[in-house]
Amino acid sequence: MIKSKVALVRCDGYDDEKVYAAVVRGMELIGGVSCYIKPGEKIVLKPNVLWGSEPEKCVTTHPAVFKAVGRLLQGAGAQLTYGDSPGFGKTALHMQRTGLKKAADDLGIASADFDSGEVTVHKSGLLNKRFVIANGILAADGVVSLPKLKTHGLTRLTGAIKNQFGCIPGTFKGQFHLKMPDPYDFATMLVDLNSLIRPRLFIMDGIIAMEGNGPRNGNPRRLNVLLFSSDPVALDSIACRIIDLNPEFVPTSKPGEKAGLGTYRYDEIEIAGDDIETFITRDFDVTRRPPVPAASGRMRTFLKNRVTPRPVIDKTKCTRCGVCSKVCPVNPKAIEYYPEDKSKFPQHKYDLCIRCYCCQELCPEGAISVKNTFLGSLISR
Numbered sequence: 001m002i003k004s005k006v007a008l009v010r011c012d013g014y015d016d017e018k019v020y021a022a023v024v025r026g027m028e029l030i031g032g033v034s035c036y037i038k039p040g041e042k043i044v045l046k047p048n049v050l051w052g053s054e055p056e057k058c059v060t061t062h063p064a065v066f067k068a069v070g071r072l073l074q075g076a077g078a079q080l081t082y083g084d085s086p087g088f089g090k091t092a093l094h095m096q097r098t099g100l101k102k103a104a105d106d107l108g109i110a111s112a113d114f115d116s117g118e119v120t121v122h123k124s125g126l127l128n129k130r131f132v133i134a135n136g137i138l139a140a141d142g143v144v145s146l147p148k149l150k151t152h153g154l155t156r157l158t159g160a161i162k163n164q165f166g167c168i169p170g171t172f173k174g175q176f177h178l179k180m181p182d183p184y185d186f187a188t189m190l191v192d193l194n195s196l197i198r199p200r201l202f203i204m205d206g207i208i209a210m211e212g213n214g215p216r217n218g219n220p221r222r223l224n225v226l227l228f229s230s231d232p233v234a235l236d237s238i239a240c241r242i243i244d245l246n247p248e249f250v251p252t253s254k255p256g257e258k259a260g261l262g263t264y265r266y267d268e269i270e271i272a273g274d275d276i277e278t279f280i281t282r283d284f285d286v287t288r289r290p291p292v293p294a295a296s297g298r299m300r301t302f303l304k305n306r307v308t309p310r311p312v313i314d315k316t317k318c319t320r321c322g323v324c325s326k327v328c329p330v331n332p333k334a335i336e337y338y339p340e341d342k343s344k345f346p347q348h349k350y351d352l353c354i355r356c357y358c359c360q361e362l363c364p365e366g367a368i369s370v371k372n373t374f375l376g377s378l379i380s381r
């Protein structure tokens with residue numbers, strides 16, 4: 001059996017030269033750049049830019065990691081572009097705030113179009129056979145994905161596979177939450193997206209990861225590791241091992257294996273580089289239970305309201321900005337927002353809510369968290 005390979009390289013900070021040396025070493029451990037990139041190829045770098053936040057907040061792939069990978073690939077003769085479609089709003093402003101625009105400008109890497117796209121048919125998709133894919137992806141010969149290691153309310157981990165969700169431009173992303181309220185269906189769609197785009201290489205920024213209320217409002221947590229692989233399922237699985245999370249609780253793992261993207265089984269993964277035991281962080285704050293599947297039929301509303309964790313607003317943090325209501329994909333909205341009366345806080349309507357957690361993901365103040373219900377916590381004990 002040929003094992004999937006994941007390289008782990010210790011890197012204890014975001015100093016440009018340190019990160020570059022770590023990236024060079026990681027790439028050597030998985031066979032060298034020339035295994036993935038040929039001179040003259042058009043390669044698009046896809047960092048994780050959920051929202052334009054300063055790098056210290058750890059919402060986004062750090063610019064030093066982006067820059068190190070860009071420098072190495074340019075040295076190998078690649079013609080680079082970069083992009084991502086954030087959770088809300090246009091790409092350019094977000095890129096500026098994250099420091100990624102400056103990093104790209106320093107290397108002369110042009111931005112790719114992630115604000116518009118084309119319908120692309122994916123006949124062999126397990127569940128979803130039609131995507132709108134960003135023009136910046138379609139124009140490239142290949143994609144190098146640069147995920148950030150973070151927690152996620154719906155998928156537990158936002159890592160290598162989830163990173164490609166930003167290859168779908170703007171509001172087209174929200175439609176998938178509506179069409180696929182079941183977290184396992186949503187995860188299978190993410191796998192389909194990956195088997196369509198097929199990034200060649202994944203380099204995950206876990207130097208300072210995010211734990212707790214991720215993917216936007218969690219806390220930075222130092223793990224001092226960069227992860228390298230061409231197998232996104234194995235990469236996510238090893239990231240899980242580092243944060244002491246069962247990879248089977250990440251709903252992309254099993255469909256990822258089924259779709260032939262790779263393996264999440266530890267005995268089928270070869271780990272190269274630094275000793276994984278030195279990175280394992282058992283008290284990493286992540287939800288260590290599987291997502292609750294969406295029930296169908298008459299049980300659906302009952303179970304959803306009594307068992308499925310729900311988004312809850314902390315009024316002491318809420319500034320009544322209305323972003324939560326804007327990003328809520330259901331119609332009518334599952335969050336009542338009162339723009340004409342600023343004394344009133346937005347209010348969830350749980351009967352309408354599909355538990356996609358977009359509001360939690362994108363609240364700029366970290367005022368929304370996903371809370372277990374009383375019955376849900378009894379069941380999950």
Ligand code: SF4
Pocket residue numbers: 313317318319320321322323324325346362363364365366367368
């Ligand atoms: S997005 Fe957050 S801060 Fe803004 S209104 Fe909603 S809960 Fe309040």
Ligand code: SF4
Pocket residue numbers: 311324327328329330334335348352353354355356357358359360
């Ligand atoms: S209220 Fe929040 S979790 Fe519920 S459907 Fe709207 S965005 Fe999704």
